[in-house]
Amino acid sequence: MSTPTRTVEELANREYEFGFITDVEAESVPPGLNEDVIRLISAKKNEPDFLLEWRLKAYRHWLTMEEPKWQNVHYPPINYQEVIYYSAPKAKGDQPKSLDEIDPEILKTYEKLGIPIQEQEMLAGVVAVDAVFDSVSVATTFKAKLNEMGIIFCSFSEAAQEHPELIRKYLGTVVPTNDNYFAALNSAVFSDGSFVYIPKGVRCPMELSTYFRINAKNTGQFERTLIIADAGSYVSYLEGCTAPMRDENQLHAAVVELIAHDDATIKYSTVQNWYPGDKEGKGGIYNFVTKRGKCEGRNSKISWTQVETGSAITWKYPSCILKGDNSVGEFYSVAVTANYQQADTGTKMIHIGKNTRSTIVAKGISAGHAQSTYRGAVKILSGADGARNYSQCDSILIGDQCGAHTFPYIDVQNPTAQVEHEASTSKIGEDQIFYCNQRGISSEDAVSMIVNGFCKEVFRELPMEFAVEAQKLLSVSLEGSVG
Amino acid sequence: MLEIKNLHATVDDREILKGISLTINPGEVHAIMGPNGSGKSTLAGVLSGRDLYAVTEGEVLYEGKNLLEMPPEERAQEGLLLSFQYPVEIPGVSNIYFLKAALNAKRKHHGEPEMDAMDFLLLVKDKIKKVNLDEAMLHRSVNEGFSGGEKKRNEVFHLSVLEPKLAILDETDSGLDIDALRVVADNINALRDGKRSFLVITHYQRLLEYIVPDYVHVLVDGRIVRSGGKELALELEQTGYKFEQEAARA
Numbered sequence: 001m002s003t004p005t006r007t008v009e010e011l012a013n014r015e016y017e018f019g020f021i022t023d024v025e026a027e028s029v030p031p032g033l034n035e036d037v038i039r040l041i042s043a044k045k046n047e048p049d050f051l052l053e054w055r056l057k058a059y060r061h062w063l064t065m066e067e068p069k070w071q072n073v074h075y076p077p078i079n080y081q082e083v084i085y086y087s088a089p090k091a092k093g094d095q096p097k098s099l100d101e102i103d104p105e106i107l108k109t110y111e112k113l114g115i116p117i118q119e120q121e122m123l124a125g126v127v128a129v130d131a132v133f134d135s136v137s138v139a140t141t142f143k144a145k146l147n148e149m150g151i152i153f154c155s156f157s158e159a160a161q162e163h164p165e166l167i168r169k170y171l172g173t174v175v176p177t178n179d180n181y182f183a184a185l186n187s188a189v190f191s192d193g194s195f196v197y198i199p200k201g202v203r204c205p206m207e208l209s210t211y212f213r214i215n216a217k218n219t220g221q222f223e224r225t226l227i228i229a230d231a232g233s234y235v236s237y238l239e240g241c242t243a244p245m246r247d248e249n250q251l252h253a254a255v256v257e258l259i260a261h262d263d264a265t266i267k268y269s270t271v272q273n274w275y276p277g278d279k280e281g282k283g284g285i286y287n288f289v290t291k292r293g294k295c296e297g298r299n300s301k302i303s304w305t306q307v308e309t310g311s312a313i314t315w316k317y318p319s320c321i322l323k324g325d326n327s328v329g330e331f332y333s334v335a336v337t338a339n340y341q342q343a344d345t346g347t348k349m350i351h352i353g354k355n356t357r358s359t360i361v362a363k364g365i366s367a368g369h370a371q372s373t374y375r376g377a378v379k380i381l382s383g384a385d386g387a388r389n390y391s392q393c394d395s396i397l398i399g400d401q402c403g404a405h406t407f408p409y410i411d412v413q414n415p416t417a418q419v420e421h422e423a424s425t426s427k428i429g430e431d432q433i434f435y436c437n438q439r440g441i442s443s444e445d446a447v448s449m450i451v452n453g454f455c456k457e458v459f460r461e462l463p464m465e466f467a468v469e470a471q472k473l474l475s476v477s478l479e480g481s482v483g
Numbered sequence: 484m485l486e487i488k489n490l491h492a493t494v495d496d497r498e499i500l501k502g503i504s505l506t507i508n509p510g511e512v513h514a515i516m517g518p519n520g521s522g523k524s525t526l527a528g529v530l531s532g533r534d535l536y537a538v539t540e541g542e543v544l545y546e547g548k549n550l551l552e553m554p555p556e557e558r559a560q561e562g563l564l565l566s567f568q569y570p571v572e573i574p575g576v577s578n579i580y581f582l583k584a585a586l587n588a589k590r591k592h593h594g595e596p597e598m599d600a601m602d603f604l605l606l607v608k609d610k611i612k613k614v615n616l617d618e619a620m621l622h623r624s625v626n627e628g629f630s631g632g633e634k635k636r637n638e639v640f641h642l643s644v645l646e647p648k649l650a651i652l653d654e655t656d657s658g659l660d661i662d663a664l665r666v667v668a669d670n671i672n673a674l675r676d677g678k679r680s681f682l683v684i685t686h687y688q689r690l691l692e693y694i695v696p697d698y699v700h701v702l703v704d705g706r707i708v709r710s711g712g713k714e715l716a717l718e719l720e721q722t723g724y725k726f727e728q729e730a731a732r733a
Contacts, residue, residue, distance in 0.1 A: 426574070435571035438531050439585035439641065440559035440592070449584060453575025453624070 028087040058177035058187030072373040073342040152197040159195035174257040182253040182288040193223035198233040209238040229264035236267040262297030274310035284312025291318035295327030303330040319348035322356035329358040337370030346376035351384040360391040366402035377409040380417040491540035501705035517702035518724040527653040531565040560592035562648030566638040573625040631658035656690035668693030688720040
């Protein structure tokens with residue numbers, strides 16, 4: 001007879017599917033960080049001077065900062081001098097000009113990941129993809145079509161060359177260089193990422209998508225994404241990530257900045273599946289990410305949806321600064337932690353403008369020995385008349401060796417504000433599993449069914465093709481871990 | 484259909500079933516009656532594959548196969564279904580989605596394709612009407628916020644969709660008022676087709692007025708102390724279990 005308890009543990013011991021290593025020649029700078037490394041990165045990217053100055057300023061500030069210690073995660077100290085801050089697949093000559101010039105090994109990697117990088121295959125699709133491999137952006141599909149509408153979708157490096165005025169105007173306006181330790185580090189050494197600009201009144205006709213992949217050993221990935229939605233525009237942006245299985249921990253410290261002007265909407269969806277480490281908790285990605293959006297204009301809206309299944313450690317709080325009157329911020333999150341994964345994730349909603357509204361729906365799932373923490377701040381400033389927030393955070397536990405924690409911070413400085421917070425914690429019970437078994441449903445399917453039911457409100461927010469992927473990912477993540 | 488031979492089972496090292504033998508042929512309805520704590524629900528648990536119990540002796544053959552070696556989901560897929568005494572709530576999973584997963588798991592097990600969504604919808608709408616539950620219950624989470632009576636009717640609804648070969652009804656009458664009892668009984672009787680077998684576990688004779696058994700067994704202290712026809716149930720109603728309990732102790 002199979003015992004549900006045993007199956008709980010089995011499900012928690014899932015395998016990582018994207019752990020392959022791609023064999024490409026890479027050009028890396030030596031490990032370690034100093035001003036010369038930063039100058040080198042900047043020079044390799046042929047960056048304008050103001051950007052190098054900006055990086056150096058960030059680096060000098062970073063040197064004065066201390067790594068944050070308040071989060072509910074535990075890991076040995078990181079030696080920042082052992083990290084490689086720049087690694088690029090070796091290009092034959094210059095930057096690749098077309099897909100034909102890209103190393104076929106890299107293309108194979110993306111195929112394995114299921115990313116339709118080949119533009120011809122994309123004709124039937126609705127997604128434009130920018131793919132970032134280690135530190136550089138490899139290819140951006142569908143660029144020409146978007147260009148016709150005035151939409152800029154390219155790698156950050158390219159934007160620094162071609163649209164320096166936009167970079168100069170917006171970079172660091174939402175996440176300043178001195179915002180926090182990891183953001184400062186990113187500002188100093190960021191290597192690539194995506195840049196999006198949607199002009200006034202344009203509704204981006206397709207989902208824009210970036211896939212991030214860390215391949216090289218001991219490499220940190222520090223991408224920087226900047227998305228600007230000008231007045232009355234709309235864009236939906238998807239981000240996916242994977243990494244090979246390696247015994248060492250790899251560092252990932254990204255920064256994402258979103259800016260929405262009057263009546264503009266940005267929808268940002270993430271399916272994060274970085275390597276979570278093995279069953280004993282060895283290896284895996286340290287994911288220290290700063291994501292923030294600014295609703296600059298009236299009636300603007302920024303919506304974050306994230307499905308976090310990977311990383312050994314996740315430290316991430318996609319936030320909204322609701323500056324424009326009537327602006328709307330949303331955060332929908334599913335965080336799955338299994339084995340020895342730790343996640344401290346949540347959001348910040350800062351209400352500045354009048355009648356600003358925010359919604360937070362966070363679902364945490366813990367299995368195995370994992371620890372999952374929701375940390376959220378809702379701040380209503382004194383000028384935010386009529387501001388409203390609704391927060392809901394639910395946790396589900398699979399097995400009896402994991403933990404779920406909730407730390408809500410609420411700061412209300414305006415008496416007309418309404419703030420609601422609901423929280424619940426539940427456990428997938430053995431009686432629930434048995435009830436499903438006794439109707440013919442296997443324990444694994446039962447857990448996946450119950451967990452998917454639990455996450456329904458968040459999955460509903462994901463674009464269709466991503467929702468399917470997220471559900472699959474969830475089943476894979478909890479495979480062998482029933483409870 | 485089902486052959487139980489000298490079955491012994493323990494919970495936390497305490498022996499609850501102390502040698503039960505029972506044969507159920509296709510189409511037969513057997514009732515197990517007995518006082519509280521006699522082992523009725525343990526028997527249902529062991530047969531359906533609940534892992535709280537350890538079988539220490541004896542064997543159970545289901546259609547000639549060793550039932551005790553089959554995982555619970557396989558027992559269900561092979562047509563052995565339990566109507567729970569306390570149906571479990573599953574928040575977030577709709578009744579209809581749950582049943583569809585259950586039915587398709589069974590079909591897959593038997594090498595059949597998944598049921599067409601439209602056909603499935605027509606089927607469940609028809610069946611839920613028969614147990615007097617509102618169609619809206621299809622889209623509510625499994626058993627969540629259902630009243631006691633609704634839960635029991637929902638169990639019978641599950642049985643009528645999944646069409647077991649052997650249905651075990653564990654105290655299906657408890658918590659039902661007389662009208663609901665009649666609805667439940669009518670639906671179970673509608674499932675009697677001369678091939679399908681039933682093991683009806685009950686404390687009271689009341690249910691057996693509506694679901695008339697072929698055989699009645701009295702379970703006391705983990706053993707079947709008497710077996711007989713349907714008239715035995717009536718007799719017990721008058722004398723109670725006292726006499727049987729004393730006999731068992733002697």
